[in-house]
Amino acid sequence: MAFRRSPDAEEINLIPLMNLFVTMIPLLLMSAAFYHLGMVSTSVPTVSEGESDAPTGKTSVSANVRITLKGYNLTTSSATLTPEELKAFDAFIPKKDGKYDHAALTGALERIKRKYEQSDTMMLIPEKGIKYKEMILAMDAARKMVLSSGAQTRKVNLFPVVVITTLVQ
Amino acid sequence: MFDQSMGRRSRQANKVPQLNLNSMMDMLSIILVFLLANISADEKDFVLAADLTLPLSTSKLGFIKAVQVKLTTKELMVEDQFVAKVSGDKIVGTRIEGKKIVQLYNMLQRYRSFSKEAAKDIVILQADREFPFELLDKVLRTAAMAGYPNFRLAIQKE
Known part of the structure; x- marks a missing residue:
């Protein structure tokens, strides 16, 4: 008598796979990051021997952003430009509704960058009482700008090199 | 007739219910992918x-x-x-x-x-x-x- 297979389809045994998943999930839960951490690069001024590493050839401008309790105070400095030429970029950006106007700071820095594209250094000068989180937000505002050509937009570096310093009083 | 119907009911009552693992597997797969995506070396x-x-x-x-x-x-x-x-x-x-x-x-x-x-x-x-x-x-x-x-x-x- 011939053996006849049951017409029912054979079910795959999912139990071992389930066991594997159930073991992996607690393991992954322990090492999963539910909020992501990152870094912001900065430095403080130091005395160094040798020549300056400032770019030579094309004119570059350093942006000096002073964070005051009333807003941002932007001035510029350059080894090659005259004080009159630099004065055109000076700006005071007051707080809006009690908050720093980051978009206006980005706009003011963009104007410098568009004219002197070699510029990449921002001196950040926080006043007494300025909170750390405000310093970080100012650095964020100075990091990138959006360039749009037609329908395409891309982000380019604005003033990514940040030096934190203080005013000598 | 009456006896046949009673027998069928009795067989159904004795049958062990099977868990449908497919939906459970789907859920576990989604959790696994989410957790793997959140891991940063x-x-x-x-x-x-x-x-x-x-x-x-x-x-x-x-x-x-x-x-x-x-x-x-x-x-x-x-x-x-x-x-x-x-x-x-x-x-x-x-x-x-x-x-x-x-x-x-x-x-x-x-x-x-x-x-x-x-x-x-x-x-x-x-x-x-x-x-x-x-x-x-x-x-x-x-x-x-x-x-x-x-x-x-x-x-x-x-």
Whole structure:
């Protein structure tokens, strides 16, 4: 008598796979990051021997952003430009509704960058009482700008090199 | 007729109900993919100090290996070694000469002489986002005096 297979389809045994998943999930839960951490690069001024590493050839401008309790105070400095030429970029950006106007700071820095594209250094000068989180937000505002050509937009570096310093009083 | 119907019911009642594992497998697969996507190898080595809230930032800069200075609402530490207490917005219990926190300076100099890290002149700073600049400034200046003028400020990505 011939053996006849049951017409029912054979079910795959999912139990071992389930066991594997159930073991992996607690393991992954322990090492999963539910909020992501990152870094912001900065430095403080130091005395160094040798020549300056400032770019030579094309004119570059350093942006000096002073964070005051009333807003941002932007001035510029350059080894090659005259004080009159630099004065055109000076700006005071007051707080809006009690908050720093980051978009206006980005706009003011963009104007410098568009004219002197070699510029990449921002001196950040926080006043007494300025909170750390405000310093970080100012650095964020100075990091990138959006360039749009037609329908395409891309982000380019604005003033990514940040030096934190203080005013000598 | 009556007997046949009773027999069928009785067989159905005796049948062990089978769990449908397909939907359970779907759920587990989704959880697994979500967890795998959230794992970051870089962040595994980074131990966030307790008693601090990092500032939010849009920075995309990744981690590097470097000596870590932690300025929490309770204490100042280098890696996990206690340096000084923090009370409010002030560092207490250690000598401060101008902007130089002497104990921090000594400890960083010791680290610098032993360190084999590639980024020898970089300090990773973890600090609470509510701290005023004056407090941070002392830590930054002291690190610079000890031979670490470059910093990576730890942030929480937005």
